[in-house]
Amino acid sequence: MRLRFTKMQGAGNDFVVIDATKQPFSLTPEQMRRLGDRRFGVGCDQILVIEPSADSGADFRYRIFNNTGDEVEHCGNGARCFVRFVVDHQLTGKREIHVDTMNRRLFLKLQDDGRVTVDMGAPVFEHAALPFDPEGLQPRLVNGFELWPVDGAEVGVVSMGNPHAVQRVDDVETAPVLTQGPRIEHHPSFPRRVNAGFMQVLARDRIALRVFERDAGETLACGTGACAAVVVGIRAGWLDNAVEVQTRGGLLRIEWAGGDNGRFGPVLMTGPATKVFDGEIEL
Numbered sequence: 001m002r003l004r005f006t007k008m009q010g011a012g013n014d015f016v017v018i019d020a021t022k023q024p025f026s027l028t029p030e031q032m033r034r035l036g037d038r039r040f041g042v043g044c045d046q047i048l049v050i051e052p053s054a055d056s057g058a059d060f061r062y063r064i065f066n067n068t069g070d071e072v073e074h075c076g077n078g079a080r081c082f083v084r085f086v087v088d089h090q091l092t093g094k095r096e097i098h099v100d101t102m103n104r105r106l107f108l109k110l111q112d113d114g115r116v117t118v119d120m121g122a123p124v125f126e127h128a129a130l131p132f133d134p135e136g137l138q139p140r141l142v143n144g145f146e147l148w149p150v151d152g153a154e155v156g157v158v159s160m161g162n163p164h165a166v167q168r169v170d171d172v173e174t175a176p177v178l179t180q181g182p183r184i185e186h187h188p189s190f191p192r193r194v195n196a197g198f199m200q201v202l203a204r205d206r207i208a209l210r211v212f213e214r215d216a217g218e219t220l221a222c223g224t225g226a227c228a229a230v231v232v233g234i235r236a237g238w239l240d241n242a243v244e245v246q247t248r249g250g251l252l253r254i255e256w257a258g259g260d261n262g263r264f265g266p267v268l269m270t271g272p273a274t275k276v277f278d279g280e281i282e283l
């Protein structure tokens, strides 16, 4: 089949974006793996599929597939590129957009400077939602927040719709991202696997971050990973409520007011979204 697509990137996290608002999406996992392959296809970290919304409360639905063909719950950098795409392709005249993903409704705003601010929804700490099975593990409390011993590291666990395990390291450049990352991703305490974050606290309002993503491996940036790292840092008492996140692909701004009595507010993420090229491919 002949497929039209747009290649995009948000802080270096790159995507193949497919407009499925006019014809149903019908790629097989094998075709998605081919599309995502950096030698035999176009190459990307994730494939984003834009569909009409069946719900009047949302303008669109947006599906995310890792480059392995696995469908996942959320992609923060992808959400920003989604907004850029629907505006540039005149699929909407709005600049403030509601979109439904697999398990949450996002509110996004295209800023005048071209950056996009996404209300990523509230973080979720309930283990069943992650899912995280701490069987046999004893956490250490830091500022009242649980850090769990996983593969010799201490990780904060949080869902942004997708699961994250974030550890604090002294130096992201020398952190064992490529060796420990896959071990954490596949650790038995995470039945649906997990994205593994490595966060260096540079100041109370600035961190450096590398993420070994579930399925995709290390990406240049991970939007939900940036949200997860800041949330863990705030709850552990290491960070203030507005943080610049330095990733290998660019800068993201994350804001979170926290919460109390188990009720947590939304995480706001602001960052770039860039079109690279339009293309067609025979799959």
Ligand SMILES: N[C@H](CCC[C@H](N)C(=O)O)C(=O)O
Pocket (backbone or CB within 6 Å): 013, 045, 046, 066, 072, 073, 074, 075, 076, 077, 078, 162, 163, 195, 213, 214, 215, 216, 219, 221, 222, 223, 224, 225
């Ligand atoms: N690999 C992630 C999905 C993409 C997340 C990342 N690209 C982002 O920007 O949030 C997962 O399996 O949950």
